[in-house]
Every structure is written in C-alpha cells, then in structure tokens.
Amino acid sequence: MAKDLVCGMEVDEDEADAQGLVSEYEGEEYFFCSPGCKQAFEQNPGAYVKAQ
C-alpha cells in the first residue's frame, strides 16, 4: 500500500495505476485515491512531499 499524501488515505498501487491516479515527482511515484487528490498534488507537489 502507498499513502495518498493529499488526504492521508492508504492507496493500493495497482488500483491507482489502473485508474491513472499516479504522479511522478523528482523520480518518485506517488499514488492517489481520486483525480481530485492527484490534481491537488500536481498543483504543488513540493509542499506535499516535504510535509509527508
């Protein structure tokens, strides 16, 4: 499981991948529970990565 850094939910990597809810930032992959969380992350990835 991976952690959705936006809402803090546990996310299944395979499921997120199948739904395109994956974002890459500085060579790391991040997984999200919903398009809204992915979008929020992509608007300011540095803030979420630093806060994790």
Ligand SMILES: [Zn+2]
């Ligand atoms: Zn989320």
